[in-house]
Amino acid sequence: MAAGKTFLLGEQKIRPGTYVRWTNIGEPAIVTGARGIAAAVIKASWGPLNKPVVLEGLNEVATNFGYGKGPDVLRDLFRGGARRVVAVRVGSGGSKATVMLQDMDENDAVKLETKYETSRQIKVTVRDSLTQGQRQLLVYDGETLLETISFVKGTSEPEELTNAVNNQSAYLTAEKLAESGALAAVTDKTLTGGADPTVTGEDYVIGFTKLEAETWNIMVVDSEDPSVHASVQAFIYNRLTEGYRVMAVIGEPVSVELDDRMQHAKSFNDPAIVYVGNGFVAAGEMVEGARAAARIAGEILRSDYTSSLTHHVIQGATEVVGKLTNAQVERAIQSGMLVFTTSASGLVQVEYGITTFTTPTADMDLGWSKIRRVRTRYELIDRIVLTLDPYVGKLNNSPDGRAMVVSVINGIIQQMIAEGGLEDGAAYEDPERQPQGDSAWFRIDVDDLDSMEKVYFTFGFRFSRPAGTTTAA
Numbered sequence: 164m165a166a167g168k169t170f171l172l173g174e175q176k177i178r179p180g181t182y183v184r185w186t187n188i189g190e191p192a193i194v195t196g197a198r199g200i201a202a203a204v205i206k207a208s209w210g211p212l213n214k215p216v217v218l219e220g221l222n223e224v225a226t227n228f229g230y231g232k233g234p235d236v237l238r239d240l241f242r243g244g245a246r247r248v249v250a251v252r253v254g255s256g257g258s259k260a261t262v263m264l265q266d267m268d269e270n271d272a273v274k275l276e277t278k279y280e281t282s283r284q285i286k287v288t289v290r291d292s293l294t295q296g297q298r299q300l301l302v303y304d305g306e307t308l309l310e311t312i313s314f315v316k317g318t319s320e321p322e323e324l325t326n327a328v329n330n331q332s333a334y335l336t337a338e339k340l341a342e343s344g345a346l347a348a349v350t351d352k353t354l355t356g357g358a359d360p361t362v363t364g365e366d367y368v369i370g371f372t373k374l375e376a377e378t379w380n381i382m383v384v385d386s387e388d389p390s391v392h393a394s395v396q397a398f399i400y401n402r403l404t405e406g407y408r409v410m411a412v413i414g415e416p417v418s419v420e421l422d423d424r425m426q427h428a429k430s431f432n433d434p435a436i437v438y439v440g441n442g443f444v445a446a447g448e449m450v451e452g453a454r455a456a457a458r459i460a461g462e463i464l465r466s467d468y469t470s471s472l473t474h475h476v477i478q479g480a481t482e483v484v485g486k487l488t489n490a491q492v493e494r495a496i497q498s499g500m501l502v503f504t505t506s507a508s509g510l511v512q513v514e515y516g517i518t519t520f521t522t523p524t525a526d527m528d529l530g531w532s533k534i535r536r537v538r539t540r541y542e543l544i545d546r547i548v549l550t551l552d553p554y555v556g557k558l559n560n561s562p563d564g565r566a567m568v569v570s571v572i573n574g575i576i577q578q579m580i581a582e583g584g585l586e587d588g589a590a591y592e593d594p595e596r597q598p599q600g601d602s603a604w605f606r607i608d609v610d611d612l613d614s615m616e617k618v619y620f621t622f623g624f625r626f627s628r629p630a631g632t633t634t635a636a
Contacts, residue, residue: 193575194549195542196408199246199464202379203457204370205233206362208281210252213369215377218248226333228252229283229304233385236457239450240383243461249377253370254360260285262354264324266344272321273346274338275328277357285334285354289346291316300324302334303351309334320346367391371398381460382411387452389427399435406548408541412463414439414456417485428500431519434531438519440500441485443477443511449484459501459513468538469583471614472516477503480511497521499532515616530611539584539611546575547607565592565603572607586610
């Protein structure tokens with residue numbers, strides 16, 4: 164018999180010999196959640212309906228969703244610093260645009276159709292290629308060339324073009340209507356009959372459900388409708404109760420009365436909701452409302468959890484849209500409304516990195532009013548539950564098992580103290596709830612750090628130094 168066969172704990176072997184088993188005597192590695200991921204629910208003139216699309220960069224927005232306010236919200240997320248965006252185009256109805264390409268005898272030979280319901284002005288040109296034996300299909304959006312598709316010239320052009328379009332095009336599908344022949348040349352032939360889907364508040368709610376299986380940190384919408392914002396808050400609340408530490412950033416344009424914007428912000432009183440109340444000019448265009456909210460969401464995602472947005476400068480911004488007086492800024496802060504102001508250096512900055520939470524409750528202190536502290540608390544919770552969740556059912560509900568849980572949590576606390584997220588803290592067994600059966604209760608008490616955001620100086624001056632005194636060395 165080979166030496167060192169394995170045995171199970173408590174097992175008694177029949178034959179004499181040496182037996183081994185191995186265990187992990189180290190503590191589990193600390194696990195952190197996904198970071199830098201935004202979710203967006205938008206209306207657009209392009210893209211699949213009610214289906215999450217993952218974007219990895221700014222350059223992927225136009226191909227997947229085209230242009231307009233909704234896609235601009237996606238761009239602002241990336242400009243702010245989002246690493247990834249999970250976007251859902253919402254709506255119902257609409258129609259795809261089509262065009263018939265004919266052969267030399269003016270018979271319909273190929274039907275081209277847009278991949279999605281759209282009002283985009285898609286046009287096509289069929290022409291000979293400079294490459295011998297090849298022809299080209301050029302696809303335009305207005306005057307912008309989207310793609311060029313080459314196909315074999317000859318007597319089987321309907322089939323060749325159909326196969327080429329269906330294999331290569333990001334914008335069109337093709338249906339062969341004729342078996343053979345050469346296609347007639349066309350220039351800027353417009354696909355017609357297309358229409359965008361209609362979008363209602365309920366469509367946004369449907370879009371929210373499509374994000375339930377996705378991983379993300381912060382959510383935005385392109386809608387500036389207060390009723391949609393209320394639905395966002397309800398969705399975020401549900402996600403929190405299901406164990407996802409998420410936030411949402413929403414905004415309204417400055418065309419909404421300032422008092423109304425302040426009241427809307429104050430009505431949320433929610434640490435998971437950030438309300439952006441004005442905007443800024445960047446690259447010659449106004450960024451306000453939903454777009455300003457997306458930029459703030461991106462800025463939050465870009466920064467470390469120990470960073471504050473207070474007096475954070477917005478890169479590329481040249482002036483504030485919806486400037487406020489000192490008194491108005493103070494009222495906005497008291498209402499839980501995040502606003503842009505001009506710094507002492509003349510730069511556009513976030514005045515105060517706050518959520519809409521302004522009224523503390525029995526269970527929630529005013530630390531929840533700060534974006535930084537919400538993120539720190541989320542980070543602590545995520546690290547603890549994600550690190551220990553794999554050990555559920557694997558540890559004995561004994562003093563040793565519970566001591567391991569406490570040790571792991573205290574290790575996480577010490578790590579976050581070293582990172583500058585916490586000042587102090589400790590985990591221990593809940594003295595008010597004794598362990599029983601398969602259940603154990605723990606307390607985690609911490610002091611999370613804030614940023615130095617209000618600095619007070621006292622200056623002492625005098626007209627002259629008293630006679631007989633000397634200057635200190």
